[in-house]
Amino acid sequence: MTITRFMTNTDNRPVTSTSSASISYFASPSELQEPLFDSTNMSRDNIRRHVRQERNSLSPQEQTQFSLIASRHMLAEIQTQSAQHVALYLTHDGELATQKLIDALWELNINVYLPLIHPFCKGHLLFVRYARDSVMVKNQYGISEPKLNVQHVITLDKLDMIITPLVAFDHHGNRMGMGGGYYDRTLAHVKDNKPLAVGFAHDCQEVSQVPTDFWDIPLPVIITPTRRLAVK
Numbered sequence: 074m075t076i077t078r079f080m081t082n083t084d085n086r087p088v089t090s091t092s093s094a095s096i097s098y099f100a101s102p103s104e105l106q107e108p109l110f111d112s113t114n115m116s117r118d119n120i121r122r123h124v125r126q127e128r129n130s131l132s133p134q135e136q137t138q139f140s141l142i143a144s145r146h147m148l149a150e151i152q153t154q155s156a157q158h159v160a161l162y163l164t165h166d167g168e169l170a171t172q173k174l175i176d177a178l179w180e181l182n183i184n185v186y187l188p189l190i191h192p193f194c195k196g197h198l199l200f201v202r203y204a205r206d207s208v209m210v211k212n213q214y215g216i217s218e219p220k221l222n223v224q225h226v227i228t229l230d231k232l233d234m235i236i237t238p239l240v241a242f243d244h245h246g247n248r249m250g251m252g253g254g255y256y257d258r259t260l261a262h263v264k265d266n267k268p269l270a271v272g273f274a275h276d277c278q279e280v281s282q283v284p285t286d287f288w289d290i291p292l293p294v295i296i297t298p299t300r301r302l303a304v305k
């Protein structure tokens with residue numbers, strides 16, 4: 074595992090050093106001193122509950138500011154990857170807000186897709202084209218999704234990136250979601266990072282350790298407002 078560390082200089086130029094996970098810091102170290110939540114010996118449900126509470130207690134100003142900063146970094150990631158077909162999500166339950174990022178992608182003519190709960194295949198997702206004129210409906214969780222039109226469905230192999238929502242993550246790229254196993258089932262079909270799965274989360278969603286099960290697929294990249302974590 075190679076870790077490249079970018080620290081920000083006073084004039085905002087990155088300083089690079091090499092150790093063993095790849096963390097690029099977007100913010101100055103003083104902003105990174107929140108102690109990591111110690112999740113050792115905690116159940117998945119308790120970790121999920123704790124982190125959901127943490128991200129929901131961010132103020133509206135923090136939510137907006139963190140989302141804008143993280144979106145800038147995510148846009149840079151999308152452009153670095155030359156991604157043209159990108160799956161995103163619509164914000165729910167205190168997740169990083171995505172609408173500004175989606176607007177930027179639309180402006181750049183990059184195709185955006187959203188997850189749609191599969192109508193027949195329980196626990197599975199479909200990814201459907203999301204455009205300014207998409208007809209939206211609410212799913213069983215109250216999240217808006219494009220109305221199913223088979224012509225707008227994209228298969229996983231045609232996506233360049235899947236930006237995944239998550240509840241908790243750790244520095245090995247392990248993720249835990251809302252508990253439906255939807256993204257786990259999707260990520261199980263990813264081969265050789267095509268599409269590249271990139272987690273998108275608040276810094277307060279990092280925990281010391283996410284307990285994993287055989288179905289959990291670690292994320293190769295996670296972007297937060299202050300960091301880019303790359304796991305090789």
Ligand SMILES: Nc1nc2c(c(=O)[nH]1)N(C=O)[C@@H](CNc1ccc(C(=O)N[C@@H](CCC(=O)O)C(=O)O)cc1)CN2
Pocket residue numbers: 162163164165166168188189190198213214216238239250251252253254255256
């Ligand atoms: N924004 C977003 N969209 C997403 C996901 C996500 O995590 N975030 N998903 C990621 O998989 C899928 C939906 N999975 C979800 C699973 C549970 C809940 C949820 O709010 N559960 C309630 C209980 C609801 C019930 O019992 O009916 C809760 O836990 O409070 C939401 C989304 C697809 N779309």
Ligand SMILES: Nc1ncnc2c1ncn2[C@@H]1O[C@H](COP(=O)(O)OP(=O)(O)OP(=O)(O)O)[C@@H](O)[C@H]1O
Pocket residue numbers: 238239248249250251252253254255256257258261288289
């Ligand atoms: N690849 C898979 N194949 C079959 N079942 C799976 C798979 N992945 C997860 N599951 C099932 O889904 C359930 C929920 O998994 P888990 O708690 O890890 O979901 P999650 O990561 O929190 O949710 P999500 O992936 O939707 O964000 C598990 O109990 C497991 O039985």
